[in-house]
Amino acid sequence: MIKIGNAPVSYGAFEVTVGKREGVPTATQVLDAVQAAGYDGIDLGPLGYLGLGADLKAALDSRDLLLTGGYVEIDLTELGQVCDQFDVVAGTDKLFLPRPTVALIGRGPGRTAAGDIAAVVGDVVSYCAGRGYEAALHNEVGTQLAGPDSLIAVLESTDAKLCLDTGHLVAAGGDPLAILASWWDRVSHVHLKDSSSAGPFTDAMRLWEGNVFCRLGEGVGRVGEVLDALRAGGYQGWIVVEHDVLPTSPAKYRQASDDQWQNRQYLRERGW
Numbered sequence: 001m002i003k004i005g006n007a008p009v010s011y012g013a014f015e016v017t018v019g020k021r022e023g024v025p026t027a028t029q030v031l032d033a034v035q036a037a038g039y040d041g042i043d044l045g046p047l048g049y050l051g052l053g054a055d056l057k058a059a060l061d062s063r064d065l066l067l068t069g070g071y072v073e074i075d076l077t078e079l080g081q082v083c084d085q086f087d088v089v090a091g092t093d094k095l096f097l098p099r100p101t102v103a104l105i106g107r108g109p110g111r112t113a114a115g116d117i118a119a120v121v122g123d124v125v126s127y128c129a130g131r132g133y134e135a136a137l138h139n140e141v142g143t144q145l146a147g148p149d150s151l152i153a154v155l156e157s158t159d160a161k162l163c164l165d166t167g168h169l170v171a172a173g174g175d176p177l178a179i180l181a182s183w184w185d186r187v188s189h190v191h192l193k194d195s196s197s198a199g200p201f202t203d204a205m206r207l208w209e210g211n212v213f214c215r216l217g218e219g220v221g222r223v224g225e226v227l228d229a230l231r232a233g234g235y236q237g238w239i240v241v242e243h244d245v246l247p248t249s250p251a252k253y254r255q256a257s258d259d260q261w262q263n264r265q266y267l268r269e270r271g272w
Contacts, residue, residue, distance in 0.1 A: 006041075007042060012024060104143055118158050121158045170199070170220065171199045190237070
């Protein structure tokens with residue numbers, strides 16, 4: 001009961017690049033590469049990048065791909081738009097419904113108190129549940145859920161599920177194995193990535209510009225041990241390979257595509 005997904009960000013196509021930088025691969029190129037590498041699904045990427053409505057459904061169906069989820073920075077308007085796209089493609093298997101993966105951005109006044117965060121998280125969880133989807137909080141360098149302390153504080157103050165981003169947690173100085181050991185029942189979605197450095201980093205752009213994220217098994221993220229822990233605990237659901245890259249040349253974009261094939265091979269060799 002595991003499916004392996006991939007994401008446009010692994011090919012250099014995400015909010016920082018789409019429509020803003022030259023050389024970003026088209027949705028067709030990314031979808032074809034994801035299919036060719038043997039992934040079961042793909043993340044939504046920037047809203048509209050893979051298409052909207054019927055076009056999105058046709059792009060996925062023609063390649064026998066499912067939608068794994070969609071990344072949202074706290075903004076209920078965008079969250080609603082993402083859920084609209086989920087409605088078009090979602091099947092009936094609740095375990096593999098796409099999940100809204102929600103980042104708590106911002107550090108402004110009134111947003112750092114635990115009570116305020118808990119209230120915002122509660123609103124997001126309730127909204128998604130009302131739309132038929134299970135929200136999962138996304139830990140990420142540069143957000144309010146970056147290192148282990150902030151992540152644990154929110155898990156303690158809410159009942160929200162977690163999209164465990166293993167590479168971002170390592171880069172923030174945390175340990176995904178420790179989160180799995182203590183908060184196993186809250187992990188409903190996994191973004192699997194490796195990091196060449198344990199940081200701690202505080203700026204996501206430095207990660208991307210420094211090519212900190214690397215192919216699975218080549219960094220300090222203890223990916224093999226994470227996979228063993230997921231298997232031992234009977235994890236079910238999506239494991240989405242996210243290998244965030246910020247290519248600077250056509251050759252580097254081609255390398256990103258090859259890296260995703262290699263990442264899928266790494267998982268196959270370990271029985272995933």
